[in-house]
Amino acid sequence: MHQTTTLRLILGDQLNPEHSWFRHRHDDVLYVMMEVRQETDYVLHHAQKIIAIFAGMRELARQLRAQGHRVHYLKIGDARNRQSLPANLDDAIEQFGASEFEYQMPDEWRLDEQLARYARNLPIPSRMADSEHFYTRHDEAAELFEGRKQWLMEHFYRTMRVKHGVLMDAAGKPEGGKWNYDHDNRKSWPGTPAEPEDTRPCHNHSALWQEIEACGARSFGEPHAAQFRWPQNRQEALQQLDGFIEHALPHFGEFQDAMSSRASRLFHSLLSFALNTKMLNPREVVAAVEQAWRKGRVPLASAEGYIRQVLGWREYVRGVYWSQMPAYGQQNVFGHALPLPQWFWTGQTGMRCLASAIGDSLQHAHAHHIHRLMVIGNFALLAGLDPQQVHEWYLGVYIDAFEWVELPNTLGMSQFADGGMLATKPYVSSAAYIDRMSDYCKGCRYDRKDRTGESACPFNALYWDFFAGNEAKLAGNPRIGMVYPQLRKMAPSDVQALRTRADALRGRLDEL
Numbered sequence: 001m002h003q004t005t006t007l008r009l010i011l012g013d014q015l016n017p018e019h020s021w022f023r024h025r026h027d028d029v030l031y032v033m034m035e036v037r038q039e040t041d042y043v044l045h046h047a048q049k050i051i052a053i054f055a056g057m058r059e060l061a062r063q064l065r066a067q068g069h070r071v072h073y074l075k076i077g078d079a080r081n082r083q084s085l086p087a088n089l090d091d092a093i094e095q096f097g098a099s100e101f102e103y104q105m106p107d108e109w110r111l112d113e114q115l116a117r118y119a120r121n122l123p124i125p126s127r128m129a130d131s132e133h134f135y136t137r138h139d140e141a142a143e144l145f146e147g148r149k150q151w152l153m154e155h156f157y158r159t160m161r162v163k164h165g166v167l168m169d170a171a172g173k174p175e176g177g178k179w180n181y182d183h184d185n186r187k188s189w190p191g192t193p194a195e196p197e198d199t200r201p202c203h204n205h206s207a208l209w210q211e212i213e214a215c216g217a218r219s220f221g222e223p224h225a226a227q228f229r230w231p232q233n234r235q236e237a238l239q240q241l242d243g244f245i246e247h248a249l250p251h252f253g254e255f256q257d258a259m260s261s262r263a264s265r266l267f268h269s270l271l272s273f274a275l276n277t278k279m280l281n282p283r284e285v286v287a288a289v290e291q292a293w294r295k296g297r298v299p300l301a302s303a304e305g306y307i308r309q310v311l312g313w314r315e316y317v318r319g320v321y322w323s324q325m326p327a328y329g330q331q332n333v334f335g336h337a338l339p340l341p342q343w344f345w346t347g348q349t350g351m352r353c354l355a356s357a358i359g360d361s362l363q364h365a366h367a368h369h370i371h372r373l374m375v376i377g378n379f380a381l382l383a384g385l386d387p388q389q390v391h392e393w394y395l396g397v398y399i400d401a402f403e404w405v406e407l408p409n410t411l412g413m414s415q416f417a418d419g420g421m422l423a424t425k426p427y428v429s430s431a432a433y434i435d436r437m438s439d440y441c442k443g444c445r446y447d448r449k450d451r452t453g454e455s456a457c458p459f460n461a462l463y464w465d466f467f468a469g470n471e472a473k474l475a476g477n478p479r480i481g482m483v484y485p486q487l488r489k490m491a492p493s494d495v496q497a498l499r500t501r502a503d504a505l506r507g508r509l510d511e512l
């Protein structure tokens with residue numbers, strides 16, 4: 001047996017083979033990786049999420065070993081696996097006689113707390129290393145917004161563009177003369193150009209899936225174990241990035257907010273899993289997209305729109321998370337308390353937009369942003385679903401869901417449960433918006449134009465009722481625009497009919 005001095009823990013979302021830890025081989029370093037029930041069970045997860053993370057971990061362990069690193073790997077079904085990080089670490093420290101413990105900075109508050117506590121109580125020295133992934137430090141956004149009640153993403157984004165010299169011209173101005181091309185990014189998709197083919201390699205993870213099932217971990221959603229599409233290593237993720245830039249990025253900007261029953265991916269990158277597990281670094285993604293624009297391969301609106309998501313939103317929500325945890329998760333400014341309707345677990349609802357968005361989520365462990373925000377989240381907020389339950393559903397269902405990015409998006413951006421710290425207004429709409437951005441309404445059993453009849457689209461009454469019921473909290477918001485003047489123009493009996501219909505809908509959500 002080797003004489004170990006340093007034990008280095010690698011978590012399931014730290015799958016970056018380029019980390020400086022691995023630059024040199026040290027015989028006195030032992031890398032520890034473990035598949036544990038602690039991590040499969042803290043929330044009910046989509047089957048693909050568990051498979052994808054374990055497959056990625058196994059692949060990284062294989063690559064590290066092939067490079068000559070020492071790796072201690074515990075599979076989910078190993079008899080000696082005690083299924084929690086501290087218990088397995090205790091065993092490994094003892095088994096290998098470790099004299100130091102190191103880990104990379106966790107991204108989730110839950111793990112950060114657990115490992116900090118664990119390290120504090122160890123009899124051997126310990127050290128936390130940077131994960132070398134993000135542009136920003138934990139507290140960088142908080143520093144920028146110090147003393148402000150509301151955090152404007154746009155301000156953060158522009159600061160990042162300047163600081164990191166992204167899409168800036170020689171005179172220090174934004175390329176193209178504008179910071180933001182959001183207004184060019186709001187087209188619906190008429191069916192052309194065609195959705196790019198999914199060229200991601202297919203893996204057969206049936207054996208791994210059997211191991212996961214055999215250990216008793218609960219999950220939901222379609223495993224697709226025999227035809228699994230999520231990347232399992234950095235090489236595959238890089239190929240996916242190239243394919244995205246070539247085939248989808250040229251149209252990403254235009255159709256960023258579009259939805260269609262005929263195409264679930266449209267021109268999105270599907271790179272969030274590779275990014276959040278750190279197979280890819282955001283800097284290389286942003287650089288590749290900027291480069292594609294500089295070479296004239298994609299329009300500026302597409303490159304800027306994409307970079308805004310990665311350099312802007314992604315880093316910004318992380319800043320919100322770290323500045324607000326742990327209290328952030330408990331926010332519920334509207335006091336919403338309804339449980340999730342059953343169809344969140346089956347996709348079986350007569351509302352065609354929701355059947356499609358939830359159906360995709362259950363099938364692919366993915367739905368693109370506008371489905372998450374303007375269909376599922378929109379409905380959850382209008383219906384008054386408990387934001388904590390909504391958060392747990394999002395955290396479980398999406399392949400890319402890790403709390404640092406999921407919680408601010410769900411609780412803040414989508415449910416406005418933080419009272420508007422993150423989002424400048426509640427992202428809600430009636431059927432009109434969904435109809436404009438998609439083809440769902442045309443084949444739906446509900447009538448998108450009707451508000452109060454038996455077959456009226458539920459979004460309509462719920463929308464007006466939401467604003468009528470929350471006037472004290474929302475009427476002063478300048479971004480809400482015409483909603484309150486319109487409400488005041490309605491006859492009181494019409495408002496009452498909308499509110500009665502909304503109440504009735506809330507009473508039978510399972511049946512919608």
Ligand SMILES: Cc1cc2nc3c(=O)[nH]c(=O)nc-3n(C[C@H](O)[C@H](O)[C@H](O)COP(=O)(O)OP(=O)(O)OC[C@H]3O[C@@H](n4cnc5c(N)ncnc54)[C@H](O)[C@@H]3O)c2cc1C
Pocket residue numbers: 267268269270271272273275276306309310313314315317367368369370372373377394395398400401402405406407409410413414
């Ligand atoms: C309610 C809700 C929950 C969400 N939960 C998550 C989550 O758990 N994990 C997650 O990575 N994203 C989350 N998002 C953001 C976004 O929906 C996903 O990042 C995106 O759909 C992933 O698919 P894609 O890689 O094809 O994205 P693309 O549309 O191709 O976007 C490119 C990249 O930009 C980043 N990005 C885009 N929007 C955001 C955003 N709002 N916040 C942070 N990063 C962003 C992602 O890394 C994404 O891969 C959530 C959004 C909402 C409204």
Ligand code: SF4
Pocket residue numbers: 350351352353354430431434435440441442444445446447448457458459
């Ligand atoms: S009519 Fe309403 S429920 Fe049906 S697809 Fe349109 S918005 Fe969704």
